Amino acid sequence: MNEQLTIFSELPEGFFDLEIANIRDVFPTPTLIHLSGHKSPALFVSILLHGNEYSGLKAVQALLKKYQDHLPRSIYIFIGNVEAAEVNSRVLPGQTDYNRCWPGTEMEPNAETRLMSEVVQVASRDRLFAAIDIHNNTGANPHYAGITSVTQDNQHLAAMFNHIGMVFKRPKGVSTTAFNEICPAAILECGKPGEETGIRHATELLDALLHMDHFPQKPVAPHDLQLVQSLATLNIPDDVSFDFNLSAQADLTFESGFEMKNFTEIKTTDIFAFTRIDNPLIITNQEGEDVTSEIMRVENGKVYLNKILMPAMITMDRYIIRQDCLCYLLVDYHG
Numbered sequence: 001m002n003e004q005l006t007i008f009s010e011l012p013e014g015f016f017d018l019e020i021a022n023i024r025d026v027f028p029t030p031t032l033i034h035l036s037g038h039k040s041p042a043l044f045v046s047i048l049l050h051g052n053e054y055s056g057l058k059a060v061q062a063l064l065k066k067y068q069d070h071l072p073r074s075i076y077i078f079i080g081n082v083e084a085a086e087v088n089s090r091v092l093p094g095q096t097d098y099n100r101c102w103p104g105t106e107m108e109p110n111a112e113t114r115l116m117s118e119v120v121q122v123a124s125r126d127r128l129f130a131a132i133d134i135h136n137n138t139g140a141n142p143h144y145a146g147i148t149s150v151t152q153d154n155q156h157l158a159a160m161f162n163h164i165g166m167v168f169k170r171p172k173g174v175s176t177t178a179f180n181e182i183c184p185a186a187i188l189e190c191g192k193p194g195e196e197t198g199i200r201h202a203t204e205l206l207d208a209l210l211h212m213d214h215f216p217q218k219p220v221a222p223h224d225l226q227l228v229q230s231l232a233t234l235n236i237p238d239d240v241s242f243d244f245n246l247s248a249q250a251d252l253t254f255e256s257g258f259e260m261k262n263f264t265e266i267k268t269t270d271i272f273a274f275t276r277i278d279n280p281l282i283i284t285n286q287e288g289e290d291v292t293s294e295i296m297r298v299e300n301g302k303v304y305l306n307k308i309l310m311p312a313m314i315t316m317d318r319y320i321i322r323q324d325c326l327c328y329l330l331v332d333y334h335g
């Protein structure tokens with residue numbers, strides 16, 4: 001693994017035309033770029049912590065193209081997992097996930113934890129205005145910001161991006177947790193990789209942050225931001241067959257439009273899925289404890305939830321379901 005940090009003080013040749021597959025022609029290793037602009041403190045932006053999530057690269061290219069010779073505010077750009085990006089992977093087999101190894105991680109020190117410590121150290125030598133980490137996800141999700149500390153400024157950041165924002169305390173070692181100590185910090189989830197609307201949305205937020213003098217002094221109005229948090233993770237056991245087609249012969253079946261349930265409330269009387277077995281799902285809480293029987297019940301071949309919950313980040317991709325999870329279950333965040 002190549003964990004050496006390269007630092008540039010200007011944009012390298014070929015930056016604006018760079019495509020993700022050729023990323024290492026310009027950035028052979030993880031790179032921190034520092035560009036001086038009119039205002040300070042600087043904005044910090046991290047992209048490609050997950051190699052296949054390339055909307056951040058497109059957003060940063062669009063932003064810097066617009067301000068090639070008159071950058072309104074100084075900026076740091078950290079280009080993360082270039083090795084995984086080159087082959088369109090989130091993370092390479094055996095490699096440390098670049099969004100789990102920032103200061104605050106529970107991981108044993110390794111090359112990647114040292115790399116992220118160095119990035120934070122260099123970027124925060126002077127004050128920072130805000131830190132933004134740009135990601136994508138795999139399903140039909142609305143764009144939203146994730147925050148790991150519910151400060152007034154972080155809520156303003158989230159509300160600037162969308163009226164829904166997610167609070168999360170796990171996993172540890174994400175970039176926002178490290179930057180919470182230094183400046184307002186948020187993760188942007190910009191829909192599927194490469195989607196135009198997500199790229200434009202992220203670019204607009206970065207553009208606004210380049211121009212803002214300070215964050216609003218007043219709290220965010222409740223109608224401007226609904227904060228939700230993840231209560232549980234929903235997995236399908238490996239030996240349970242499943243389909244997104246109610247007439248399929250499978251242990252567990254969902255409606256074909258299941259993905260449309262993203263960020264909608266499921267009531268305790270709504271049918272969540274159909275099943276012919278007793279234990280079709282495993283639900284774990286934020287601490288990794290099994291809470292299946294607390295959260296759901298099976299009655300006459302139908303799966304119901306025991307409390308009002310909102311599924312999010314539903315994926316219907318079989319590979320990701322087996323590797324990661326089917327979805328998360330959210331509740332409204334209350335302090």
Ligand SMILES: [Zn+2]
Pocket residue numbers: 049050053099135136
């Ligand atoms: Zn990601």
